[in-house]
Amino acid sequence: MKPLGSLVCLLVLSSLALAQHKNPAHKKTAASAKAVPAWEAIHQSALIIDTHADTPQRFLDENFDLSQNTPVNDGHIDFGKIKKGNLGAEFFSIWVEPEFKGRYAARAMDLIDSVYQQAARHPEQMSMAFTADDIVRAHRQHKFAALMGIEGGHAIENDMRLLRDFYRLGVRYMTLTWSNTNDWADSSGDIQDPKVKHHNGMTDFGKDVVREMNRLGMIVDISHVSDATFYQALLVSQAPVIASHSSSRDLTNHPRNMTDDMLRAVARNNGVVMVNYYSAFVDEDYRKAAYDPEKMKQRDAQVEAFKKQHAHADGSPVPYAEYAFIEKKWAEQFPRPPLKSLIDHIDHIAKVAGVDHVGLGSDFDGVTSLPQGIDSAADLPKISEALYQRGYSAENIQKILGVNLLRAMRDVEATARRLQTERKEADTLSFEELELMIGNRVTTEHLLDVIREHGVNFDLTPERRTRLKAEKTDDMVLDAIGKAKKR
Numbered sequence: 001m002k003p004l005g006s007l008v009c010l011l012v013l014s015s016l017a018l019a020q021h022k023n024p025a026h027k028k029t030a031a032s033a034k035a036v037p038a039w040e041a042i043h044q045s046a047l048i049i050d051t052h053a054d055t056p057q058r059f060l061d062e063n064f065d066l067s068q069n070t071p072v073n074d075g076h077i078d079f080g081k082i083k084k085g086n087l088g089a090e091f092f093s094i095w096v097e098p099e100f101k102g103r104y105a106a107r108a109m110d111l112i113d114s115v116y117q118q119a120a121r122h123p124e125q126m127s128m129a130f131t132a133d134d135i136v137r138a139h140r141q142h143k144f145a146a147l148m149g150i151e152g153g154h155a156i157e158n159d160m161r162l163l164r165d166f167y168r169l170g171v172r173y174m175t176l177t178w179s180n181t182n183d184w185a186d187s188s189g190d191i192q193d194p195k196v197k198h199h200n201g202m203t204d205f206g207k208d209v210v211r212e213m214n215r216l217g218m219i220v221d222i223s224h225v226s227d228a229t230f231y232q233a234l235l236v237s238q239a240p241v242i243a244s245h246s247s248s249r250d251l252t253n254h255p256r257n258m259t260d261d262m263l264r265a266v267a268r269n270n271g272v273v274m275v276n277y278y279s280a281f282v283d284e285d286y287r288k289a290a291y292d293p294e295k296m297k298q299r300d301a302q303v304e305a306f307k308k309q310h311a312h313a314d315g316s317p318v319p320y321a322e323y324a325f326i327e328k329k330w331a332e333q334f335p336r337p338p339l340k341s342l343i344d345h346i347d348h349i350a351k352v353a354g355v356d357h358v359g360l361g362s363d364f365d366g367v368t369s370l371p372q373g374i375d376s377a378a379d380l381p382k383i384s385e386a387l388y389q390r391g392y393s394a395e396n397i398q399k400i401l402g403v404n405l406l407r408a409m410r411d412v413e414a415t416a417r418r419l420q421t422e423r424k425e426a427d428t429l430s431f432e433e434l435e436l437m438i439g440n441r442v443t444t445e446h447l448l449d450v451i452r453e454h455g456v457n458f459d460l461t462p463e464r465r466t467r468l469k470a471e472k473t474d475d476m477v478l479d480a481i482g483k484a485k486k487r
């Protein structure tokens, strides 16, 4: 792809000029806007959606507030960085550490609450969002949209009712696993560990979870899962899936990353792969250095010693936020990879899966190392700049920045509506079912309830009326059938 340079520049500048004309608050003239490079105009006019940040742990465990503009070493996201990077929407990760065994759901609830608390404290700057339309609406109001995704299917505690409750609380995606295999789906994180009981992908319950997510309109997220879980989820899911924060395995050989075959499978499913920025997932040299077994042993020993020293009096686990500084310090010994490595992943996925199937899933506030130049959300414009320099058109850059994710989300929402309608149709009363109930002497009152609640899928023809009359059916029931909605 070649830069469309001047044409794009002209188009973007003229649309910028129009926008400024409409908004009297803008004092800039079209002449001064000419100084804005084309890539910056593209970036600033885009709706940018990132699908993975671990900031809720900071909200909950560090009492961090988005209005505190902390150094990049402490955190990747706050209002200052959001504004500078023009980040429009973030899926905040509801990550439940496996150490919280016995209270996974409670921990998830606390993290969910922490996101709502931020929105409640800052209604002028941000708003909660639950649909693609909500994201667009918030963007029009110049507000940062906060969404939530559960990281780790163990959070539902093997209970479909909890899955539905999480949806009701606003959770819009769930990774089927985190790095731990759960009772119904295998993870890439421990697939080689013979001590872990695996399922060859997913159990029947796991497949039902995917089906129920489709019906609810919760995006099935295949980041972290094993390859077998990935392919099975794609077979079962009727809606597009996403990888909320995964990169290319062809470029960086980590099992968390996706093979080219998997990328093509997501494209066929109309899903999106959101690229993870973590240095060890985007740079093979960094991965090899950081995954040195001896070095990892040292890190783990330091973490264990800290956890022992700082054990909580009530026996609750020491959360990651408390010892993250150890891992960050440890990671500093490995040189950060160049920004090019990250851009290579976006480019590779765009070429293999297609430019409609790639997006951004930073993993901000969840990783110990980022490529050079990307210190926080404030540096997002550098990604647009690099893509522009590689010849990506304005349209394609904006697809990567957010349009693709919006499309997939809309598709998930439409699939849920269709599945819910089909379910309703399946629930409507057939003439045979009604006859059976009357034959079984079900009370008139109950019959009326069932007819009103579910509707009927037949017309009350004279012949049917006669048959029901012969069974001594109450006239009120016949009346109700006549009025019931045919679904």
Ligand SMILES: [Zn+2]
Residues within 6 Å of the ligand: 151, 224, 245
């Ligand atoms: Zn993750």
